[in-house]
Amino acid sequence: MSTPTATATNSKLDSKCPSGPLADRWEKHRFDLKLVNPANRRKFHVLVVGTGLAGASAASSLAELGYSVSAFCIQDSPRRAHSIAAQGGINAAKNYQNDGDSVHRLFYDTIKGGDFRARESNVHRLAEVSVNIIDQCVALGVPFAREYGGLLANRSFGGAQVSRTFYARGQTGQQLLLGAYSGLMRQVGEGKVKLYARHEMLDLVVIDGIARGIVCRNLITGEIKSYAGDAVLLCTGGYGNVFYLSTNAKACNVTAAWRAHKRGALFANPCYTQIHPTCIPVSGSHQSKLTLMSESLRNDGRVWVPKAGDESRSPDQVPDEERDYYLERKYPSFGNLSPRDISSRAAKQVCDEGRGVGGSKMSVYLDFRDAIVRDGVDAIRARYGNLFQMYERITGEDPYRVPMRIYPAVHYTMGGVWVDYNLESTIPGLFVLGEANFSDHGANRLGASALMQGLADGYFVIPYTIASHLAGRKFGKVTAEHAEFRRVEQEVRERIERLKNASGKRSPDSFHRELGLLMWDKCGMARNAGGLRQAIGRVRELREQYWQDVKIPGDAANLNNALEHAGRVADFFELAELMCMDALDRNESCGGHFREEFQTPDGEAKRDDANYCYAGAWEVDASASSLAWKLHKEPLVFENVKLAERSYK
Amino acid sequence: MSSSHDTHAAHGAASTHGAHAEKKSLRLTLHVWRQRDPNAEGKFATYKLDDVSPDMSFLEMLDVLNERLIAGGEEAIAFDHDCREGICGACSLTINGQPHGFERETTTCQIHMRRFEDGQTIYIEPFRANAFPVVKDLVVDRSAFDRIIAAGGFITARAGSAPDANALPIPQVAADAAMDAAACIGCGACVASCKNASAMLFVSAKVSHLALLPQGQAERNSRVLAMVEQMDKEGFGNCTNESECEAACPKGISVSNIARLNREYLRALASSD
Numbered sequence: 001m002s003t004p005t006a007t008a009t010n011s012k013l014d015s016k017c018p019s020g021p022l023a024d025r026w027e028k029h030r031f032d033l034k035l036v037n038p039a040n041r042r043k044f045h046v047l048v049v050g051t052g053l054a055g056a057s058a059a060s061s062l063a064e065l066g067y068s069v070s071a072f073c074i075q076d077s078p079r080r081a082h083s084i085a086a087q088g089g090i091n092a093a094k095n096y097q098n099d100g101d102s103v104h105r106l107f108y109d110t111i112k113g114g115d116f117r118a119r120e121s122n123v124h125r126l127a128e129v130s131v132n133i134i135d136q137c138v139a140l141g142v143p144f145a146r147e148y149g150g151l152l153a154n155r156s157f158g159g160a161q162v163s164r165t166f167y168a169r170g171q172t173g174q175q176l177l178l179g180a181y182s183g184l185m186r187q188v189g190e191g192k193v194k195l196y197a198r199h200e201m202l203d204l205v206v207i208d209g210i211a212r213g214i215v216c217r218n219l220i221t222g223e224i225k226s227y228a229g230d231a232v233l234l235c236t237g238g239y240g241n242v243f244y245l246s247t248n249a250k251a252c253n254v255t256a257a258w259r260a261h262k263r264g265a266l267f268a269n270p271c272y273t274q275i276h277p278t279c280i281p282v283s284g285s286h287q288s289k290l291t292l293m294s295e296s297l298r299n300d301g302r303v304w305v306p307k308a309g310d311e312s313r314s315p316d317q318v319p320d321e322e323r324d325y326y327l328e329r330k331y332p333s334f335g336n337l338s339p340r341d342i343s344s345r346a347a348k349q350v351c352d353e354g355r356g357v358g359g360s361k362m363s364v365y366l367d368f369r370d371a372i373v374r375d376g377v378d379a380i381r382a383r384y385g386n387l388f389q390m391y392e393r394i395t396g397e398d399p400y401r402v403p404m405r406i407y408p409a410v411h412y413t414m415g416g417v418w419v420d421y422n423l424e425s426t427i428p429g430l431f432v433l434g435e436a437n438f439s440d441h442g443a444n445r446l447g448a449s450a451l452m453q454g455l456a457d458g459y460f461v462i463p464y465t466i467a468s469h470l471a472g473r474k475f476g477k478v479t480a481e482h483a484e485f486r487r488v489e490q491e492v493r494e495r496i497e498r499l500k501n502a503s504g505k506r507s508p509d510s511f512h513r514e515l516g517l518l519m520w521d522k523c524g525m526a527r528n529a530g531g532l533r534q535a536i537g538r539v540r541e542l543r544e545q546y547w548q549d550v551k552i553p554g555d556a557a558n559l560n561n562a563l564e565h566a567g568r569v570a571d572f573f574e575l576a577e578l579m580c581m582d583a584l585d586r587n588e589s590c591g592g593h594f595r596e597e598f599q600t601p602d603g604e605a606k607r608d609d610a611n612y613c614y615a616g617a618w619e620v621d622a623s624a625s626s627l628a629w630k631l632h633k634e635p636l637v638f639e640n641v642k643l644a645e646r647s648y649k
Numbered sequence: 650m651s652s653s654h655d656t657h658a659a660h661g662a663a664s665t666h667g668a669h670a671e672k673k674s675l676r677l678t679l680h681v682w683r684q685r686d687p688n689a690e691g692k693f694a695t696y697k698l699d700d701v702s703p704d705m706s707f708l709e710m711l712d713v714l715n716e717r718l719i720a721g722g723e724e725a726i727a728f729d730h731d732c733r734e735g736i737c738g739a740c741s742l743t744i745n746g747q748p749h750g751f752e753r754e755t756t757t758c759q760i761h762m763r764r765f766e767d768g769q770t771i772y773i774e775p776f777r778a779n780a781f782p783v784v785k786d787l788v789v790d791r792s793a794f795d796r797i798i799a800a801g802g803f804i805t806a807r808a809g810s811a812p813d814a815n816a817l818p819i820p821q822v823a824a825d826a827a828m829d830a831a832a833c834i835g836c837g838a839c840v841a842s843c844k845n846a847s848a849m850l851f852v853s854a855k856v857s858h859l860a861l862l863p864q865g866q867a868e869r870n871s872r873v874l875a876m877v878e879q880m881d882k883e884g885f886g887n888c889t890n891e892s893e894c895e896a897a898c899p900k901g902i903s904v905s906n907i908a909r910l911n912r913e914y915l916r917a918l919a920s921s922d
Contacts (some may be wrong), residue, residue: 084732143831182798
């Protein structure tokens with residue numbers, strides 16, 4: 001087994017971050033950006049891939065500005081994108097609660113929450129536009145929770161000591177997505193956006209160094225077709241499903257982003273994955289996905305395990321003095337609302353010590369007993385009724401009587417396609433929005449910030465920054481008849497044929513499960529150099545085996561779920577190797593990336609700011625005979641916050 | 650199954666909690682609708698499963714069946730699904746004649762096999778309605794719903810033009826009522842359960858959500874007229890007050906929304922603007 005090698009090269013990455021006082025940078029940048037004349041906008045055709053919060057808000061906003069837009073999604077309707085499953089809420093620095101919040105505080109919390117591995121300029125912009133997002137969503141009719149007087153209600157969320165999270169019951173993502181979707185459909189109805197549902201982007205077409213279009217498979221007919229445009233926006237979400245089991249929807253995949261990466265877009269910080277602390281534990285080998293229990297439950301639920309490892313009593317029989325409320329004990333100022341990475345690792349620690357609960361001893365209690373005594377069962381039902389019901393349906397246990405059992409699960413990926421301040425990748429004309437990019441959350445994302453970022457990028461960033469490309473560069477028109485489109489289409493067809501013709505014995509799903517288990521073991525909540533090296537070797541072996549031994553019955557010219565899945569698994573196999581390489585390169589622990597070799601004496605993540613204060617952006621080495629990468633480093637400069645140990649104690 | 654499946658129990662955590670430790674697996678007979686494409690003739694195919702874990706979800710049971718079909722060189726059964734948390738609205742299925750099965754306020758993906766009996770026979774069909782043509786097997790085309798929303802199911806509010814969110818207080822009662830209606834996941838069970846294949850529960854939920862909010866007033870009349878016109882164009886039937894839709898709705902959307910839709914429609918017809 002060859003040891004992976006990463007060639008560090010001098011950074012060729014220009015973040016295009018503006019200079020000057022932090023709070024003025026976005027305004028200055030907006031003024032410096034070129035504008036596209038309203039009459040010229042309809043001449044530009046923008047392809048938006050993905051219709052979640054980022055994609056739907058970008059497509060509708062660009063159409064409102066007058067651009068000609070085509071929107072693509074793999075689901076049968078844009079309304080089903082995975083943003084819909086977000087439960088808890090969306091952050092905004094409105095300070096409606098008069099509790100000391102501000103744009104600067106949201107900026108600081110996000111930078112600190114990300115363990116000082118994100119760009120100051122991007123994060124400050126996110127905090128600034130957060131206030132506009134709430135205004136926009138209310139205007140679209142999103143039914144946020146309200147106080148009796150009719151004003152908006154807030155709650156607190158992990159990693160923050162102020163109440164800045166806006167919510168719509170436990171269905172905030174659904175309501176925000178339906179709002180963005182309604183705006184998108186308005187533009188579809190007016191003929192400003194052409195919608196392609198059940199279309200999967202399978203490749204990016206780059207002509208003269210500029211992204212000029214995509215090649216898609218119509219998932220119903222199997223037709224491979226090219227779409228040409230003047231800019232391509234990837235709003236295709238994260239890659240958490242590389243672990244097979246995650247809270248992501250089943251169709252979530254990395255293919256669009258990965259195809260762009262293979263065409264030259266750098267992929268940054270792939271090892272930053274978020275493990276969410278409050279998920280329903282795995283129930284057996286049939287498990288197809290994991291279900292999140294909203295982090296908002298930690299406002300009232302208390303997390304504990306028995307102090308003794310050999311506890312066999314039912315939870316209500318364990319007296320208080322024999323319980324270890326370990327988050328409250330270890331992190332008294334944040335307690336049960338400690339950030340996700342910290343809470344997840346703490347759960348793993350107590351389970352590794354043999355103090356976990358449930359049949360496999362791989363879960364911890366989330367107990368509402370005290371909250372029910374304090375506030376009454378009706379108040380708890382009003383706050384979390386739908387979540388309790390969902391839990392009971394899945395587990396057959398009643399959380400009003402028996403504490404919930406939870407365990408961490410893969411939830412979100414902070415890494416993604418590298419983008420500059422304009423959200424443009426290293427391929428001119430290719431922009432990447434939302435979870436698909438790497439830009440705003442550093443090494444760990446705070447709760448209720450994913451919805452914020454998706455809508456910030458789509459409503460309030462890309463409408464301005466896309467002009468840097470459309471008005472700032474000279475490029476001619478191309479059509480889908482261009483020879484390069486023909487060539488890429490042919491490559492797409494050959495790839496499908498290769499998968500289809502492998503005369504193997506195993507389903508794509510069985511390979512995917514095997515890959516997921518490997519990644520969870522070696523590149524999950526805790527990593528070490530030995531395990532990562534092993535994983536890289538094993539991923540390469542499995543990948544080779546995959547192309548020989550996969551089996552896909554049915555037809556390529558018809559709806560074929562196994563064939564769709566097969567292409568996505570093939571890309572996950574390549575990504576998996578890069579995730580391990582990135583985790584191996586980063587000889588420090590930060591946020592969601594915990595290297596066992598690098599921890600403080602009390603088991604907390606130990607950053608190495610002297611050597612690793614950079615975003616690691618990987619470029620496919622086109623000169624290598626097999627898949628290999630070159631590492632580029634974008635140094636992170638902190639002028640407005642002091643790099644500090646991230647303490648929640 | 651390969652051994653990798655078995656080790657997956659360690660992936661996260663297992664679950665069997667004391668009392669449930671000994672769960673008996675179920676034997677089931679499935680009759681599943683198979684149809685190659687929209688123009689092909691469909692028919693039921695019969696499959697037997699004899700080791701279904703009661704902890705599986707209904708769709709995981711179909712996953713297991715599909716894995717076996719693929720292993721035997723047969724094409725997997727096509728069905729729509731995505732979030733598997735009951736919120737995206739992708740899953741459908743008519744289970745023993747009932748859209749989303751027999752469990753109240755539950756999507757197909759949230760049904761667990763512990764609700765079935767050992768030895769049971771289960772019929773699995775697509776959602777049936779003229780306006781939802783079968784695409785393949787259990788997959789139907791529900792894009793008619795998107796076209797109804799495109800016709801008027803929105804508030805016109807350009808990005809950048811919104812006033813401060815607290816500039817317009819909305820009484821909690823109105824916000825809650827709007828949220829009740831807005832909870833619709835657009836799955837189409839209301840249509841599939843209705844003998845007239847009416848989409849009025851779906852349309853009324855969106856009309857109600859927006860009509861109940863002050864932001865929705867400006868387009869209140871034009872919205873309901875446009876949405877109803879599109880609904881008729883798509884070939885959905887009319888409501889005859891059987892309330893099957895409410896019973897089938899996985900989100901408990903009330904038929905009182907249909908009454909509101911009728912009032913809103915008459916109001917819009919009678920209005921001068």
